[in-house]
Amino acid sequence: MTQPIIEVTNFRKRYGDFVAVDNITFAVSRGEIFGLLGPNGAGKTSTLETLEGLRPADSGTLRVAGIDPTREPRQLRHVIGVQLQSSGMPESMTPAEAMQFFCAYHGIAPRHDLLDRFGLSAKRKTQFHLLSTGQQRRLSLALAIAHEPQVLFLDEPTAGLDVSSRAELHTLMRELQSGGTTIMLATHDMAEAEEMADRVAIMLNGRLTAIGTPLEITATGAGMTKVSVYTKAATLLANHHTFPAVAQRTQKENYAIYFSSDIAQTVPALINYVQAQQDELIDLRVERPSLEDRFLELTNN
């Protein structure tokens, strides 16, 4: 791991008797895309908001680029950019005014070039409430990166976006990452986290239950690997033969589907069986458990 830019140590946050975050510790490396996952009420918003300086920590140590978010809010705002889930913008403000307004408070010249880059040049003078959800999100992101922050917090950045806007946003996140920006991504979209995040942390009931790369996290689960086989003579569908390490069998259309705990045993046995039956293999697909499968496994437990 390279030098951490976000450090959270023994962080606790309570609201009255309710413990929202219970003694969590993790670090995020410079230039990393870090996904924070968890169901509603898991504590991810409290964690993010404390890192953003919106709420004080009850105990523990938090540092963002070496800055204590609670004690040094003025310094913090120069190193972080935040795309909030809620609009965060007055209804009557236009994109051009918003850029001028927020840049002025950051003490920099307005970055109108970002409006062009984010496809908002034609909407410069349109009031915020008249923009589409995708345009509002893009504006929010343009404002969040205008002062070139070291750390960018994205809270559900693709919620409400269509497929192409989502893909554009992902491309932009990669560009920012390649420019050295660290991105902390809170999302309910497991596919997005699996695709974008270098590492993810899963929070449940205020605690960190898993942390690592998406591959590491899916590998530690008890999830079965799905093996789907389609043969010319459909011998696998006709004969309910048993194969090693297969825990469950089903079928869908022309595919026989097996859930295997060890594909090294199952796949060769399947191929041998098909050949022995004088059948012909047309398609064989192996799908490892997804992050969503692992997430559901953890949350159901």
Place this chain on the structure above:
Amino acid sequence: MSAFANHLSFELKTGIRNKNLLLMNYLFPLGFYLMMGAIMPGINPLFRDTMIPAMITFAILAATLLGLPDPLVNARETGIFRSYKINGVPAFSILFIPGLTTGMHLAVVSLIITFSAPLLFDAQIPQNGFAFFITLVALSIACSGIGILIGVISPSTRLTVLYSQVIFVPSMILGGLMLPYSMLPAVAQKIAQLMPATHAMNAFNGLAMGAAADFNPWASIIILAAGGLTAFCLALFLFSWDSKNSARRGHPLLALLVLVPFVAGILVL
């Protein structure tokens, strides 16, 4: 352009773009003024003597007590203040600038009323322009401060209307706009002295319109200014960035301290 000037420019435009603010800053006060100008002199010819200060006081009450609080509550509820906090917009600007821009809109409305009322309704012209201006500014400070304080302590837009009406309606009835202070019963006079409108009308009459004041008009100016500054300081102290964050620096009932200058006025005057 500096951040403050930028913010001021945006808020000034919002006063026109936002339909509710446009209504409270311009349409409602000017519509009411035209209606009263057409009706009241026929019923009570003496209304012409106080028409200009009364209608300007009404405009200030409407724009500040009914117009100012709601956008503050809405901005807190929709996360705009959170966004402002993250981007370094200070609480002082968030509270002070809307008060200042409302004052600028009210200056336009006041000019319209002052110059049109003598021509349209044969209203009496202020005799002392400086004292008239000082009273107008003092009333704007007092009512803006109270309007901002209501916006800060109100937990929802529904309650904002209630809090605003608690001051607005008695001000209309007892504040000397429709009925002279001297005609009120003694108890009602004491209650009336809790309201900025009463002090404004007293100062307008005694200092600017050449009429007799009911009590020391300069004391009224001081009470208005002190009330406004107290309200603004309380609003800054009680300000919360976030409706989800229940942590406040003080209990909302502390807002009642805004009455201290007015209560002191009752005891002294």
